[in-house]
Amino acid sequence: MRSIGTLCRRGTSTILGTLIFVGIMFTAVIPMLLVMKQADTFHEMRKHELELLDNERLREDLHVYVFPTSGSSDLTLRVVNRGDFAAKIVKTWINDASYPEDFIVPPMGVHNKILENYFTPVPNEFYFIKVTTDKGNIFSSESGSIQYISGDIWQGGILKINVLISYPPAGNYKIDIKQVIEMEEFAIPGSPFEIHKTSAGPAFEFYTVTASGTYHVTITKKESDVIYDKPVTIDWPSGPPVVWVFS
């Protein structure tokens, strides 16, 4: 009789203890671990999103130009997107004043915007324009500062031909720039130029010219073939003072 009673007591508390342990596991510990795991997952997801955002930010590649709008004293802002992602412009800076914007430039796309009613130009005053994107990049005008003279006349803008050699192999390249005047070609001072591209990355150089118009650009890999042979036109003041040659 005594031994039956002892067994019974031991069995009851074991069962109850096990039930309580299982209950605690299922109602407290496991939910806590699940919530913690969910928080970890959320954190990791956000980290991944931010890595992508930072990567997109680094790869934003905009070229900004400013030139007079023909027939008025306004300026035209041209944004060229050479990046892989669409760029959203949120602000335009004219000297130290900012103006909210809301336009998107698709990859390899161009957006022209007349800066109408943004400001009243003051004669002999210099204006420097830059834009801010929603990803926190600031791109300054490659035209440099532009000076207002009077009426629809603006002065400034460094006329230049930018050459970027990205894809051809490393080596020395000869760049020949000739101004085209009435079907005749005249080499610009210093032409042909030489540029060296390393295997580490692209080669970039800019060449200033004194007048707008058409230029014939030829790029030749030394002791090899011609890799670029096209005319480019600087439209200033009805277009940007800078043209790009990509090869």
Place this chain on the structure above:
Amino acid sequence: MKERERLKERRAISPVISVIMLSVVVLAVGGAIWSFSQGAMTITAEDYVEAMVNMTDTISERFIVENVVYDTTTDILSIWVFNYGDVDIVVDVYAEVDEGESGSRKNYEIPSGAFKTAEINEITLVNSSGKEVAIKIVSRRGNNAFYRYVMP
């Protein structure tokens, strides 16, 4: 003899009572541990989630110095701070001239996607003209942004 019989009779009841009592005690102690565990685990989980959310906010902060200008007529150094991140931020702005004057402004609340201008008037052109100014923006979550500006 009678006493012994009486005791025998009492012993017969005690196993039932002891089982009931033991069960009650086990249930009471178990219930208390259960309740305590649930509370403790809930608090631990909430604290952990809060810490993770704060950490996520900290790594989500993104801000830059967009523009800096020194107004020579008012002697005010204006610093534009742009918050391009997804979370609202509170920042302190510090400006220090190379081996010269310094100034700061604190508690700028900048909502996500907005910008604020900090105006510092402790830096004078007389003592700082042509010198470099180191600008540091410190957020309350401990992130920094830096900028260098040359005084006119």
